Amino acid sequence: MAETNLRFRDDEPHEEPAVSIEAFLGQTNATAVRIEAGEDARLLLPYLDRLALIEIDFPRFRDGRGYSSASILREAGYTGELRASGDVLVDQILFMRRVGFDSFAPETPIDPHALERAFERFGYFYQAAADQAVPVWKLRHG
Amino acid sequence: MGQDCGDTCVKLLTGNDLATGDVTWWTGDGWSRHIEDAVDVGDHGEALLAQETAALRVNAAYLIDATATPEGPRPAHIKDRIRALGPTVRPDLTRKPADPNAGSWVI
Amino acid sequence: MYQYDKYDQSIVDARVDEFREQTARRISGALTEDQFKPLRLKNGLYLQLHAYMLRVAIPYGTMSGRQMRMLGHIARKYDRGYGHFTTRQNIQYNWIKLEEAPDILADLATVEMHAIQTSGESIRNLSSDQYAGAAADEVCDPRPWAELIRQATTFHPEFSYLPRKFKIAVTAAEEDRAAIRLHDIGLKLVKNDAGELGFEVYIGGGMGRTPFVAPLIRSFLPADNLFSYCAAALRVWNRWARRDNIHKQRIKILVHDLGTEEFTRQVEAEWQEILPLGTDVPRVELDRIAEYFAPPPFESELSDNVDRSDPDFAVWLDQNVAAHKAPGYAIVNISLKPIGGIPGDVSADQIELIADIAEQHSFDELRATHAQNIVLPHVRKDRLYAIWQVLRDAGLAEPNLDLISDIIACPGLDYCSLANARSIPVAQKIATRFADLGRQRELGELKLKISGCINACGHHHAGHIGILGVDRKGTENYQLLLGGSGAEDASLGSITGPGFSEDGVVDAIEKATNVYMRERAEGERFLDTYRRIGMAPFKEAIYG
Numbered sequence: 001m002a003e004t005n006l007r008f009r010d011d012e013p014h015e016e017p018a019v020s021i022e023a024f025l026g027q028t029n030a031t032a033v034r035i036e037a038g039e040d041a042r043l044l045l046p047y048l049d050r051l052a053l054i055e056i057d058f059p060r061f062r063d064g065r066g067y068s069s070a071s072i073l074r075e076a077g078y079t080g081e082l083r084a085s086g087d088v089l090v091d092q093i094l095f096m097r098r099v100g101f102d103s104f105a106p107e108t109p110i111d112p113h114a115l116e117r118a119f120e121r122f123g124y125f126y127q128a129a130a131d132q133a134v135p136v137w138k139l140r141h142g
Numbered sequence: 143m144g145q146d147c148g149d150t151c152v153k154l155l156t157g158n159d160l161a162t163g164d165v166t167w168w169t170g171d172g173w174s175r176h177i178e179d180a181v182d183v184g185d186h187g188e189a190l191l192a193q194e195t196a197a198l199r200v201n202a203a204y205l206i207d208a209t210a211t212p213e214g215p216r217p218a219h220i221k222d223r224i225r226a227l228g229p230t231v232r233p234d235l236t237r238k239p240a241d242p243n244a245g246s247w248v249i
Numbered sequence: 250m251y252q253y254d255k256y257d258q259s260i261v262d263a264r265v266d267e268f269r270e271q272t273a274r275r276i277s278g279a280l281t282e283d284q285f286k287p288l289r290l291k292n293g294l295y296l297q298l299h300a301y302m303l304r305v306a307i308p309y310g311t312m313s314g315r316q317m318r319m320l321g322h323i324a325r326k327y328d329r330g331y332g333h334f335t336t337r338q339n340i341q342y343n344w345i346k347l348e349e350a351p352d353i354l355a356d357l358a359t360v361e362m363h364a365i366q367t368s369g370e371s372i373r374n375l376s377s378d379q380y381a382g383a384a385a386d387e388v389c390d391p392r393p394w395a396e397l398i399r400q401a402t403t404f405h406p407e408f409s410y411l412p413r414k415f416k417i418a419v420t421a422a423e424e425d426r427a428a429i430r431l432h433d434i435g436l437k438l439v440k441n442d443a444g445e446l447g448f449e450v451y452i453g454g455g456m457g458r459t460p461f462v463a464p465l466i467r468s469f470l471p472a473d474n475l476f477s478y479c480a481a482a483l484r485v486w487n488r489w490a491r492r493d494n495i496h497k498q499r500i501k502i503l504v505h506d507l508g509t510e511e512f513t514r515q516v517e518a519e520w521q522e523i524l525p526l527g528t529d530v531p532r533v534e535l536d537r538i539a540e541y542f543a544p545p546p547f548e549s550e551l552s553d554n555v556d557r558s559d560p561d562f563a564v565w566l567d568q569n570v571a572a573h574k575a576p577g578y579a580i581v582n583i584s585l586k587p588i589g590g591i592p593g594d595v596s597a598d599q600i601e602l603i604a605d606i607a608e609q610h611s612f613d614e615l616r617a618t619h620a621q622n623i624v625l626p627h628v629r630k631d632r633l634y635a636i637w638q639v640l641r642d643a644g645l646a647e648p649n650l651d652l653i654s655d656i657i658a659c660p661g662l663d664y665c666s667l668a669n670a671r672s673i674p675v676a677q678k679i680a681t682r683f684a685d686l687g688r689q690r691e692l693g694e695l696k697l698k699i700s701g702c703i704n705a706c707g708h709h710h711a712g713h714i715g716i717l718g719v720d721r722k723g724t725e726n727y728q729l730l731l732g733g734s735g736a737e738d739a740s741l742g743s744i745t746g747p748g749f750s751e752d753g754v755v756d757a758i759e760k761a762t763n764v765y766m767r768e769r770a771e772g773e774r775f776l777d778t779y780r781r782i783g784m785a786p787f788k789e790a791i792y793g
Contacts (some may be wrong), residue, residue: 025643038492044277061368062287064410068487071407075526091271091288098406122263124256128405128528136256136400137534161348163277163301198278202296219723221662224671225298229663231591231673235329235344 004112006104008097009081014053034085041069048078055105058086067099074130090114093097094122100130147209147218152182154215156189156222157203165225166200173200176237177226178214216247223248250311250440251396251541253361260403261358264365268292269351276348282453286538290369291409294350298666301345301466305357309377309395309419310338310616310624310722314608317615319360321600327353329428334585334593334599336657336708337416338376338617339367343664362792365403372402372483376418378426379618382542383626385574387445388438391421393539394475397530401476408483412490413498415483416455427619428735430454430463431711433500434479439469446472452482453504453512454739456705461501462739464509466516474520477529481520492779544575545612545627551577555630555713562637564686565648570633578632578674581611583623583640584647588684589677592658593621602643610636619708619735620657620696653695653762654680657708661718662725668701670718670725671751683762692762694774711735713776714761715742716754727754731761731787732779745788760790 008014018034019027021043032053036086044051048065054073056066070082082102084096088106093115096104128135154167154177166173167180168190174180183190187205194200206222208215217223228236230245238244253261257524268288275285278299286296293304305320312320320340324332327349328342335341345353357363367374375395380388398417401409408415409601418429421438429435435451448470454463470478486500504512553576557563585601590698595603607615610632611625618624628636640646649742656679659665661672676699683689698712702719709715715730726748733742749757762775764787779787 002427038488040488061284062410063492064370064408064412065488066490067407068411068484071484072522075522089284095404095406095409109494113275114270118267121267122260122404124259125406126260126403127405128526137530139256140254140537141531141533158296159298162346163296163299163344165299195282198276201282209764220725221298221666221668224662225666228299229343229673231677233664 003042004110004115006106006110007081008102013103014055014081018053018055023045029142035064035066035069037063039069041072044073045076048073048080051078051080053083054078055085056101058084058088058092061087061089061092067095070096070099070101071130093138094118098125098129098131098133120125147207149208152208152210152215153184153187153201154180154206154217155183155187155194156180156206156225157191157194160198160201162231167226168200169170177217180208180215182210182215213247217234220248250313250392251308251538252690257400258358258361261361261363264292264404265351265354265358266361268354272347272351276311280334287369289350291366291371292350292354293364293367294345294347295368296666297343298616298662298664298668301350302345302664303342303350303353303364304335305340305342305362305364306339306364306367306374307338307617308399309375309381309392310379310618311381312607312615312617313360314604314613314615316362317604317607318588318601319357319362321597321604323353323356324597324600331594332401333591333660334595334617334621334623336619336621336659336706337374338379339374340617340621340698341660343660368414370413372405372408372411372415372417375399376416376427376432376619377420379616379624380426380571380580380626381421381616383573383575383578383580384422385572386424387421388440388541389421390539391419391436391438393535393542394436394472395419396439396538396541397473397535400419402479408480408487411483411487412492413495415486415500417479423737425737425739426733428708428711428739430737430739431456431708431735432463433458434482435463436475438472441469448472448475450478452516453501453509455499455501456708456710457499458496458703459502459505459507460705460741461505462711462741463501464504466509466513472535473532474524474529477523477526478516478520480518480528481523484523485515485519488648489515547575547578547627548629549576551629552631553577555633559634561641562634565637565646566633566642567726568648568652568690569646569650570639573627575627577630579628579633581628581633581636582618582650583625583645584649585622585645586649586655586680587644587647588649588654588680590644590675590680592656592676595623599643599645602639603645606636606639620651620655622655625719648686649689649708651684651694651696652689653692653697653714654689656680656697656699657712658699659701659707661699661707665701666705667704668718669703669720670701672699672701672707672716672718672729675716675718675727675751675754678751679758682755682759692775694763695762695778696735696759696776708735709733710725710741711739712742713774713779714758719748721748725751727751728786729757729761729791730752731784732776734776743784745784746792757791761787765792
């Protein structure tokens with residue numbers, strides 16, 4: 001199938017490979033980090049302005065720890081690329097975009113038509129998240 | 143758990159019809175809603191399971207132990223017997239609503 | 250009760266569309282069962298012992314007549330003519346076809362109903378007090394808060410792939426009619442000394458394999474911060490829960506492992522991070538929701554007198570009808586526990602009858618309770634007799650509320666693939682053994698709860714008498730527990746000793762009730778006597 005665009009940023013993709021948190025904390029020049037499920041994203045908060053890419057792994061799509069990691073990073077003001085890798089199905093991508101992921105490296109290819117429908121299907125969201133969506137309570141009251 | 147079935151021990155392949163959810167039993171060349179039609183799959187169960195699942199002819203399939211009887215195979219475990227017949231507390235909703243003794247087969 | 254606006258309706262409709270596509274992908278084979286299972290569970294669809302089972306949400310147990318009538322329609326059109334009310338105020342259908350499930354959800358959406366997050370590792374249906382808005386003892390109606398949380402936790406992007414299921418309950422009275430301390434988060438609305446509204450927050454309760462009564466985590470949470478605080482607790486749990494062992498993943502395990510103090514510290518710390526982000530729902534939205542829960546237009550100058558000359562009616566009146574805060578009104582409990590029947594099951598005909606009565610005589614409102622009964626919250630006293638006659642003729646007037654035959658029972662091995670033993674036949678035998686109404690009233694309040702497996706959907710840990718079905722070498726066996734409670738005096742039952750056969754456990758229960766009758770002091774319920782004299786006299790009588 002055609003290559004599905006799974007990167008939702010305007011800047012150029014970051015070339016440098018992502019290192020582990022442990023390695024990152026030991027180096028001074030790495031600009032890309034990989035967070036495994038269960039690792040503490042808050043360890044990176046002092047270094048966000050140095051990071052261009054943070055990759056968060058989903059070993060099984062049912063393991064939702066990466067959603068909290070992403071939320072924490074965006075809440076702290078991280079503006080670089082936030083990538084979800086691993087067991088990522090089209091059914092998770094909308095939630096992942098909402099918590100702040102802007103690129104995806106799924107193990108299994110994602111059908112671009114299913115992805116398009118997933119993005120168009122829900123016009124409203126109840127809660128505020130890292131994305132720009134205005135929560136429904138705000139639409140109700142202005 | 144051990145069975146006292148000796149050479150009447152059989153292995154049955156069972157699952158659910160994907161679209162309807164009906165409990166189904168492998169008959170040798172297809173799937174039936176009635177356990178009386180089920181055959182002993184012997185050592186071929188795992189291969190059959192994989193083949194039929196991939197072909198979407200069965201969902202959530204698994205193998206069970208049973209005893210061959212004149213009335214058809216009788217699963218070793220009470221859960222599988224209830225699954226074969228239907229809820230013991232609603233005889234009218236079982237596979238044998240007209241049979242007043244159907245429940246005793248389960249127990 | 251709450252009514253959808255265009256946003257609510259749009260969200261539910263979109264979900265139906267999404268599930269329709271996911272179902273098509275499964276039936277075509279594009280999705281494996283492994284991939285599809287969590288997705289269908291997020292829409293309440295289990296693959297059960299005999300067929301697919303659908304669990305429809307009844308948010309905090311509240312419904313209109315129109316919604317109840319739709320539940321009857323679904324029972325007729327898509328199932329086998331009946332439904333089952335559950336211990337979390339939902340309804341279940343046992344004979345669903347996957348290929349029809351999207352149509353069922355579409356039908357439900359036309360009456361503002363859904364099956365969203367009713368199973369799987371989701372934030373489940375919020376449960377609440379079945380007497381909300383009608384009982385005099387509440388601080389305020391808790392349901393606007395329940396609705397607020399329902400919306401805030403629906404499709405929450407951070408919390409849609411949790412370690413395990415998550416159950417929240419909310420009440421607003423001293424008497425706990427929703428078992429809040431046996432939930433993952435239990436919330437009790439209170440007022441502080443300044444008269445401000447807030448919550449007592451209990452976190453880490455639950456039943457199942459390792460039951461816990463939730464400790465108090467915060468004695469006063471300002472009401473406006475309800476959502477952000479819950480989000481903090483969810484985030485701490487989502488990040489640190491064990492994911493290696495399915496039996497160790499509920500938040501109750503984390504609270505227990507960390508200890509209340511450390512767990513509280515982490516939640517409070519996380520909450521301080523979240524608080525400045527402004528994610529709390531503003532009071533103006535709560536007020537908007539609360540308008541839907543304003544008291545109905547109660548009539549005044551109504552008589553409080555009820556003609557008790559029909560003795561059968563009088564018995565039902567005394568047992569099943571509760572006091573209402575508005576003069577001239579009453580709260581009606583409809584028992585779904587006819588002697589020898591299936592606890593919580595109701596036919597399509599009965600569903601429609603209840604819908605009619607609710608529309609005509611209860612301001613078009615009814616509730617499902619966690620005890621698997623139905624409540625008509627606002628009934629004029631002068632209509633009680635006529636209503637009772639109709640209920641009686643439909644088999645819905647068993648006068649056994651909170652008596653021994655008002656049994657809570659999970660579907661058990663007759664329906665559930667997780668079960669180890671059947672629970673319904675045990676319930677039937679117990680009810681039949683104790684059928685004599687005089688005897689039941691002598692025994693008084695006796696909450697008996699049966700689970701067919703350790704997952705405890707029948708809440709057996711919280712029964713004054715609890716029964717747990719187990720598999721003992723391929724045979725059904727039953728453990729007996731005494732002394733549990735799901736009320737504000739929450740406690741977990743203790744096992745009496747070795748298990749019993751189906752008939753054996755009925756005998757054992759009778760022996761236990763005989764001990765109570767022998768030993769009880771003035772005014773003591775079974776539970777009170779047990780707590781006073783301990784297990785030993787019961788054990789002695791049961792095992793000889």
